[in-house]
Amino acid sequence: MTNNAITRLLPAGLLLLFLFVVPHSVTAQNKIQVTSFQRMETDITARITAPRKDQNGEICALIRIVTTEKNFMFEPDALGIVARENKPGEIWLYVPRGARRISIMHETLGIVRNYFYPDIIEKAVTYEMVLNTGEWNNSPAAENNMQLLVLRPEPSSANIFIDDEQMPLENGFFTATMKKGEHTYRVEAPMYHSEAGVLTLTDEQKIMNVTLKPKxxxxxxxxxxxxxxxxxxxxxxxxxxxxxxxxxxxxxxxxxxxxxxxxxxxxxxxxxxxxxxxxxxxMVSTIKPRTPWTTLIMAQANYHPSILAYGGMVGFVKKAGFYIRFVSDFGSVSTELECDDTEALTDGSGKPYYTGNTAKARMSATGGLLLKIANPLYLYAGGGYGNVVCAWETVDGKWAKNTDHSTTGAAAELGGVFRIEKLALSLGFHTVNFKHHEVVGGVGFIF
Missing domain, CATH: 2.60.40.10 (Immunoglobulins)
Incomplete structure (x- = not known):
């Protein structure tokens, strides 16, 4: 056969070698199988004969792995492995209470990854795991009547009971390989409403989230x-x-x-x-707050059928206060004579002739008490001085004061102020010597 022919047949030969030889070598790599796992009720090794304690001072569980092979490596879950001892025909693994799974590795026999213990790992208890390291096709397989259960409670510190037995938690989860079928569960936590029910393990893994309602x-x-x-x-x-x-x-x-x-x-x-x-x-202070002063500024008018006067009022009040008031027609009259409504002069000199022209003057200055009766009503009352002059002109150019329509002396007044937010309205009564009477009205501001 020529070199060229060998060169053409070499790729086909390599392909056949890969198809027939490599799959057999890959299939043969993983020869590890767990054929049984059981609790050894009468074995006192973990409890009495050869106990070991974990870092919390608690007696470990012992898993006796039955195998004649050496050089196994084990990868535990988060709880770890406390100790390992190689015995004739066995490997002893000391693990903490609550361990859930383990991976078994061998450099030539392969690997069993994440094998979940089919029983609850309790402290001071001995378990037996039987490994078969021959060909799978020639070894009996363990009965597959188990299934993985993962239960995550909220809060993560809740207590979980499966079939009325409290289960350990790892990192806020409960994981275990349990028998298929129905199991009761109950999740409890202080200050939360508990939740209970029935779960069913089938051929598929069961993952549950249980969120408790707070109390x-x-x-x-x-x-x-x-x-x-x-x-x-x-x-x-x-x-x-x-x-x-x-x-x-x-x-x-x-x-x-x-x-x-x-x-x-x-x-x-x-x-x-x-x-x-x-x-x-x-909160209300026990110290009586100071009542602020309220200020009243008002424009007013005094009305009498014979004369109209204008003025203003200024007041200051808490519950009680004061005011001052001035009103005038801003006119003035100078008189030389006096008369009355009979037109006769009061000095007895008779009746002069009058032109029919009249002149009037009006002024009052008062002050007094200003009271807050009830919001929004205020009351004012006071007195002072006032005068009213009514004069008639004679034909010779003189002015005679009519004493029946003129008065000078004490003034008194009484009235009320009604408040609408910052607007103030007033109505009152004013008199001079109780002879001249006027109605008083006004409008202004209060703040």
Missing amino acids: FGYIEIFSLPEQDAKVHVDTLLVGNTPYRSDRMMEGGYKIRVEKDLYFPIDTLVTVLPGETTSMTLK
């Missing part, structure tokens, strides 16, 4: 106008405002908030499950 809630308390008030819950001092509680069981509570120089506040609060109840309490 607790929270309260938040704020105080105005100041914080740092003491908070009592059912007579127990728990802190100062602003206050946020820790978990509180659902239900009603008595709340008392206290602070120096303020009246205490007593109230009730209902804590709802899974919720935060927030309240802001307005």
Whole structure:
């Protein structure tokens, strides 16, 4: 055969070698099989004969791995392996309570990855695992009546019971290989409603999430106008405002908030499950606040059928206060004579002739008490000095004061002020010597 022919046949030969030889070598690599795993109730090795303790001071479980092969390597779960001892025909592994799985590796026999123990690993108990390291086709397989269960509770610190037996948790999960079929479960945690039921393990892995409903809630308390008030819950001092509680069981509570120089506040609060109840309490000072002065500025008019005068009022009031008031027609009259409505002069010199022209003058200056009766009503009352002059002109150019329509002396007044926000309206009565009477009205501002 020529070199060229050999060159053409070499790739085909290599392909046949790969198809027939390599699969057989790959198939033969993994020869490890767990044929049985059981608890050895009468074996006291782990408990009495050769006990070992883990880092928490608790007696380990012992797994006696039955095999004649050497140089096995083991990869445990997060709990680890405490110790390993090679015995004739066995390998002893000491593991902590609650261990869930293990990987078994050998450099020539292959690997069994993540083998889940079909029983709960308890402290001071001995277990037996039988390994078959021959060809799988020539060895009996362990009965596959087990299935993986993964249960994740919320909260992660909850207690899990399977078939009324408490199960260990690892990193917030419970994982175990258990017999197929129905199992009861119960998940419990302090301050949560428990959940129970029945789960069924079939040919598929079972992964469950169980979220417990809380029995607790929270309260938040704020105080105005100041914080740092003491908070009592059912007579127990728990802190100062602003206050946020820790978990509180659902239900009603008595709340008392206290602070120096303020009246205490007593109230009730209902804590709802899974919720935060927030309240802001307005505290009243025990120190009577100073009442600010209220200022009144008003334009007014005094009305009489014979004369109209204008003026203003300025007042200052809390519950009680004062005011001053001035009113005038801003006219003046100078008289030389006096007469009355009979037109006769009061000096007895007879009746002069009059032109029919009249002149009038009006002025009052008063002050007094301003009271706040009830919001929005104020009352004012006062006195002072006032005069009213009415003069008639004679034909010779002189002016005679009519004493029947003129008066000078004490002035008195009484009235009320009605407030509409900052607007003020007034109505009152004014008199001079109780002879000249006027109606008073006004409008202004109060602030």
